[in-house]
Amino acid sequence: MEQQERLQILKDIININSTNGNEEAVANYLGELLSRHGIDSKKVQYAEKRASLVSEIGDGGSRVLGLSGHMDVVDAGDPSKWTYPPFEATEKDGKLYGRGSTDMKSGLAAMVIAMIELKDEKKNLPGKVKLLATVGEEVGELGAEQLTSEGYADDLDALVIGEPSGPRIWYAHKGSMNYTVTSYGKNAHSSMPEFGINAIDNLALFYNEVEKFVASVKETNPLLGNFTHNATVISGGNQVNSIPELAKMQGNIRTIPEVDNDEIKNVFAKIVNKLNAEKDVKLELVWDYDKLPVFSDKDSDIAKIGQDAYKKQTGQSIDLVTSPGTTDAAEFIKAKKEFPVIIFGPGIIETAHQIDEHVSIENYTDMIEVYKEMITQFLAEK
DSSP states (O other), X not given: OOHHHHHHHHHHHHTSOOBTSOHHHHHHHHHHHHHHTTOOEEEEEEETTEEEEXXXXXXXXXXXXXEEEEOOBOOOOOGGGSXXXXXXXXXXXXXXXXXXXXXXXXXXXXXXXHHHHHHHTTOOOSEEEEEEEESOGGGTOHHHHHHHHTXXXXXXSEEEEOOOOOSOXXXXXXXXXXXXXXXXXXXXXXXXXXXXXXXXXXXXXXXHHXXXXXXXXXXXXXXXXXXXXXXEEEEEOSOTTEEOSEEEEEEEEEEBTTBOHHHHHHHHHHHHHHHHTSTTOOEEEEEEEEEOOEEOOTTOHHHHHHHHHHHHHHSOOOOEEEEXXXXXXXXXXXXXXXXXXXXXOSSOGGGTTSTTOEEEHHHHHHHHHHHHHHHHHHHHOO
């Protein structure tokens, strides 16, 4: 493709407002684009206006390389605070501005274009490249969970996720868990608290027990660092002179292999059961989000191929590092067989979710070439 066409494809999908939904419009656009170049694709419906997209190229050899990117974006916030409208992609000073430009429509577009160009060039691909474009990554990795459960990742030999890693390659990241704990009490006038049950007080009991547990954790991971817990949302009561009958707290946990998701669930269940055994305490715990740590092989062939391809294209060496965040990889690694995963895409994570999110146009176009080289080299290896 000409440079302008490559850029226009990215602009077009940035201009589609796929904020935590409406991903089907992006899937339709990419499906039609692939079809114009003789590449079939399939939509996998998640909900109304929400569909992931699966597509393949290659000659059906022994290896399968997965390429994945999510089509949803986070809310743009107050558009008046943006220099340029968040859903009108704007080119300025070598950068492309717009919500999703970095996280992660540039990575997704680069992957799709790499597949198209290899097909148009009639490149011999002794294997398969499988595109897995997902819904709902920002709100629970919904599409990756669905695609994995339906077997779309079972034949992969390696997976590249095009999140903005820039310019680095991530090969491991922490797990992530979200929970909601609800405390049920009883209303009473605040001048006569003995006739009520203070739901906030009982919620505080839970919080204090959790913090004691967190303080007791001494394990750490030499690459990912420490397990962390943060209470992030609290609500309770409805009037200042009434004892609150209801209070809620939400929290986020970042897990490591040494303090894994199952252990956290067991500890929290014990805390709730212990407190519920006390007089007038009634707590209910729900896990809203449960994503595993990803710990891939730093020395995998796909990681080395990624480093080599980037240096060949740019002349720059890049490091293999770990990330504190989570990605769709946390779901895809639940496939029937193990495979190495790297997170490698255009853009820098520091501009993701920010006002005036942008991506370097040079970095975006470089990554198209990098992906083409990675695909060719990975499928050529036995």
